Amino acid sequence: MVSTADTNSCGIVPRLTQILRFRSKKGTLRAEAQPTDLFDVAFKKLTEDLPDIDPATITLATSPTGKQEPASRLLGKTVQKLGLNHGDMLFVSYTDSAPRAAVEAVTAETAPQMTAAHIRDATKQLPVDDYLEKQDGKIKRQLSALQQRKFGSRGMGEDTLPVDPWDEEYLKEQKIKHMSYHAYVKKLNSQANKKNGGGYIAPLNVSDFGVSKSCTGAHAPWPEGICSRCQPSAITLQSQPFRMVDHVEFAESGMINSFIEPWRQSGTQRIGWMYGHYEPYELVPLGIKAVVEAIYEPAQSGEYDGITITEITQADGQPQPPHIATAEACGLVPLGVIFTDLVDAGNGDGSVICKRHADSYFLSSLEVAFAGAMQARFPNKSRWSPTSEFSSKFVTAVISGNPKGEIDVSCYQVSEQCEAMARADLIEPSINPSVLLVKEATKTRYVPDVFYKKNNEYGRTVLQGANPQLPVDYMLVTLTHGFPQDPRPLFSSGLSSFPVENRELIGVTQSPQALGKALDSGSAGGAVSNFHLLSYIQSMGVLSAEEFQLLAKVATEKKDEDVSRLVASEGWNNLLLIIQ
Numbered sequence: 001m002v003s004t005a006d007t008n009s010c011g012i013v014p015r016l017t018q019i020l021r022f023r024s025k026k027g028t029l030r031a032e033a034q035p036t037d038l039f040d041v042a043f044k045k046l047t048e049d050l051p052d053i054d055p056a057t058i059t060l061a062t063s064p065t066g067k068q069e070p071a072s073r074l075l076g077k078t079v080q081k082l083g084l085n086h087g088d089m090l091f092v093s094y095t096d097s098a099p100r101a102a103v104e105a106v107t108a109e110t111a112p113q114m115t116a117a118h119i120r121d122a123t124k125q126l127p128v129d130d131y132l133e134k135q136d137g138k139i140k141r142q143l144s145a146l147q148q149r150k151f152g153s154r155g156m157g158e159d160t161l162p163v164d165p166w167d168e169e170y171l172k173e174q175k176i177k178h179m180s181y182h183a184y185v186k187k188l189n190s191q192a193n194k195k196n197g198g199g200y201i202a203p204l205n206v207s208d209f210g211v212s213k214s215c216t217g218a219h220a221p222w223p224e225g226i227c228s229r230c231q232p233s234a235i236t237l238q239s240q241p242f243r244m245v246d247h248v249e250f251a252e253s254g255m256i257n258s259f260i261e262p263w264r265q266s267g268t269q270r271i272g273w274m275y276g277h278y279e280p281y282e283l284v285p286l287g288i289k290a291v292v293e294a295i296y297e298p299a300q301s302g303e304y305d306g307i308t309i310t311e312i313t314q315a316d317g318q319p320q321p322p323h324i325a326t327a328e329a330c331g332l333v334p335l336g337v338i339f340t341d342l343v344d345a346g347n348g349d350g351s352v353i354c355k356r357h358a359d360s361y362f363l364s365s366l367e368v369a370f371a372g373a374m375q376a377r378f379p380n381k382s383r384w385s386p387t388s389e390f391s392s393k394f395v396t397a398v399i400s401g402n403p404k405g406e407i408d409v410s411c412y413q414v415s416e417q418c419e420a421m422a423r424a425d426l427i428e429p430s431i432n433p434s435v436l437l438v439k440e441a442t443k444t445r446y447v448p449d450v451f452y453k454k455n456n457e458y459g460r461t462v463l464q465g466a467n468p469q470l471p472v473d474y475m476l477v478t479l480t481h482g483f484p485q486d487p488r489p490l491f492s493s494g495l496s497s498f499p500v501e502n503r504e505l506i507g508v509t510q511s512p513q514a515l516g517k518a519l520d521s522g523s524a525g526g527a528v529s530n531f532h533l534l535s536y537i538q539s540m541g542v543l544s545a546e547e548f549q550l551l552a553k554v555a556t557e558k559k560d561e562d563v564s565r566l567v568a569s570e571g572w573n574n575l576l577l578i579i580q
């Protein structure tokens with residue numbers, strides 16, 4: 001049953017489309033391919049039909065009991081060459097693995113056999129990345145002073161040329177300090193992968209400052225042996241021209257007011273995890289904004305000059321903290337961390353001291369080291385990286401005094417180089433907030449030379465050695481932040497409807513009584529639309545996973561039919577009994 005499909009580009013020779021079948025735990029899937037197509041075409045379809053499966057773990061066999069071969073062995077060969085015919089069935093196996101393990105499987109096990117193009121086509125990114133990479137990002141502009149200068153004298157027609165999303169003059173004019181991540185990828189792609197020219201090269205370069213563990217040199221593996229091939233080369237730090245996230249939007253301003261309440265009442269500092277989602281950000285070409293829908297305050301001991309977090313998130317073997325399960329059920333991802341550094345100015349007018357400015361520091365060396373470690377822990381999935389990961393979208397927000405003495409928010413990321421230094425265990429904070437230390441070499445820690453650029457006393461740019469002292473400015477990337485003009489927060493019940501967690505210090509306690517009061521206070525759907533209330537119910541462990549998922553749906557979508565199903569469920573009725 002070979003069907004004739006579309007003709008080739010000459011329009012003369014008809015080509016034959018074959019159907020290949022794949023049998024997996026999830027049933028039989030089909031993919032079309034021409035005999036002369038690479039097997040990659042069918043494999044891409046398979047991975048699209050199995051979106052939750054890590055492609056690097058997929059193995060294939062020609063019979064149910066046949067030898068399973070890694071899919072990567074079949075890639076790069078034509079369907080014909082592999083001897084596959086129309087209607088052939090391949091038997092698919094794979095392992096359900098955690099995202100982190102998946103990446104290790106890609107890089108360590110199968111990377112040599114997998115092509116850069118295959119990793120590009122098989123990596124699952126965030127929806128916002130899939131959307132933005134399909135946009136060309138060209139800036140269609142009215143005739144501006146900039147364009148008049150650039151093109152005006154060259155006659156008509158050219159003054160309407162669209163500008164690339166990475167155009168330096170445009171970004172400068174718009175006061176955009178860093179180009180967006182997708183503008184950066186497009187810029188690199190335009191340089192690395194010329195249209196119609198040669199094979200595909202992954203444009204992003206992942207910094208790796210550790211000793212290579214797979215060195216083929218004739219010596220014992222590190223730390224017993226090392227050679228010029230496996231030792232990392234010297235690091236030259238540069239201020240990063242791009243940023244992974246451009247803007248942080250707090251879904252409503254009440255969220256910030258609520259978060260600084262413990263400081264107002266006790267004078268101690270506060271830290272929280274920000275949860276939400278990513279969206280395109282229109283004010284920066286191909287930009288991304290992190291939209292914060294909730295701030296969860298983990299167990300912590302706040303002091304006047306700092307905070308200690310007593311909760312460790314996502315530690316192996318530990319029960320999942322309630323906020324992580326709650327965020328997942330609501331479709332939210334961890335966006336970053338937010339903390340206060342507030343000191344009342346003593347003027348009696350609510351003004352605060354401005355500690356962080358151009359002549360002191362914006363993030364302290366301790367905070368930069370922390371941000372580097374957190375970013376390394378929350379890697380960004382990228383189709384444009386040879387390892388399927390590149391940098392991170394995890395942001396760090398600080399609430400402190402601005403130069404006018406007002407309470408203000410500032411948002412940062414640290415550079416991809418800083419993450420790589422954190423991964424290789426090369427940096428540590430110093431007592432000077434504006435200076436990071438490069439760690440000393442030990443038997444098991446190889447420390448390359450680190451340099452950064454500096455203007456000397458003659459105004460010339462010179463390379464400066466950074467072992468051991470490293471200015472934190474080189475690591476920082478600044479983001480903008482704001483609030484929507486027309487707030488439509490995901491959680492609509494209002495923050496005052498239920499106590500925020502871990503605030504015993506200021507006499508605020510979550511309890512079944514408080515929950516009962518909150519549930520009585522509003523409409524069925526509206527009353528539960530509060531992240532803190534959901535996390536509290538999650539921590540009680542009364543609802544089944546399905547019931548909690550339904551509750552999260554009620555809280556975020558507020559549909560009557562879901563409310564009826566929830567009210568009729570066993571778990572919900574048990575919960576009501578406990579409250580009474």
Ligand code: ZN
Pocket residue numbers: 215216217219225226227228229230231
């Ligand atoms: Zn070596």
